[in-house]
Amino acid sequence: AQRVTQPEKLLSVFKGAPVELKCNYSYSGSPELFWYVQYSRQRLQLLLRHISRESIKGFTADLNKGETSFHLKKPFAQEEDSAMYYCALSGRHQGYQKVTFGIGTKLQVIP
Amino acid sequence: DTEVTQTPKHLVMGMTNKKSLKCEQHMGHRAMYWYKQKAKKPPELMFVYSYEKLSINESVPSRFSPECPNSSLLNLHLHALQPEDSALYLCASSQDAVREGPNEQFFGPGTRLTVL
Numbered sequence: 001a002q003r004v005t006q007p008e009k010l011l012s013v014f015k016g017a018p019v020e021l022k023c024n025y026s027y028s029g030s031p032e033l034f035w036y037v038q039y040s041r042q043r044l045q046l047l048l049r050h051i052s053r054e055s056i057k058g059f060t061a062d063l064n065k066g067e068t069s070f071h072l073k074k075p076f077a078q079e080e081d082s083a084m085y086y087c088a089l090s091g092r093h094q095g096y097q098k099v100t101f102g103i104g105t106k107l108q109v110i111p
Numbered sequence: 112d113t114e115v116t117q118t119p120k121h122l123v124m125g126m127t128n129k130k131s132l133k134c135e136q137h138m139g140h141r142a143m144y145w146y147k148q149k150a151k152k153p154p155e156l157m158f159v160y161s162y163e164k165l166s167i168n169e170s171v172p173s174r175f176s177p178e179c180p181n182s183s184l185l186n187l188h189l190h191a192l193q194p195e196d197s198a199l200y201l202c203a204s205s206q207d208a209v210r211e212g213p214n215e216q217f218f219g220p221g222t223r224l225t226v227l
Contacts (some may be wrong), residue, residue: 043221046216101154
């Protein structure tokens with residue numbers, strides 16, 4: 001079974017403060033991890049994938065297999081970062097790749 | 112075209128109605144998905160189509176009936192729904208659901224369904 005845990009439903013930070021959105025996973029195989037973002041009244045969209053090790057909009061995330069974590073970080077929060085963030089895991093399920101989402105963390109950046 | 116489109120945007124239906132949700136993608140993806148998303152909850156997988164064949168059904172009630180007429184289109188037929196089925200229904204597509212490895216999914220804007 002594959003499981004994704006996001007311990008915080010809501011995270012409020014001041015503009016310019018560092019941000020860390022936590023994500024832990026459980027999966028017996030080699031996981032593929034993603035962060036998706038959903039801005040107000042917009043569609044769900046991919047923010048980051050662990051395999052590409054890129055930085056998008058100042059966000060980074062490192063896969064830590066020892067701690068089974070994939071936390072999302074940004075050194076300086078901006079108001080436009082306010083959104084719902086979902087951590088997701090892609091793993092094998094009934095012979096197919098299935099994506100499982102965490103419950104999501106709402107990031108609120110206070111001006 | 113790098114978008115997944117869904118129609119209608121909003122749908123209100125009674126419990127005895129029959130309606131359909133439509134989804135379309137022209138990215139050449141061979142996997143398409145239906146998700147249900149309740150307010151303040153993550154998307155929950157309902158169905159996976161791989162190469163136009165139903166591959167995963169996550170124990171969805173039969174009042175939801177998916178259909179994949181071709182590799183670009185995905186429908187969800189609705190019949191005798193309950194008020195608790197009211198939710199945002201999301202369609203997504205990805206390059207391939209069979210091959211192991213990253214399965215980046217592209218999401219449509221969703222259909223907001225209200226069952227009276």
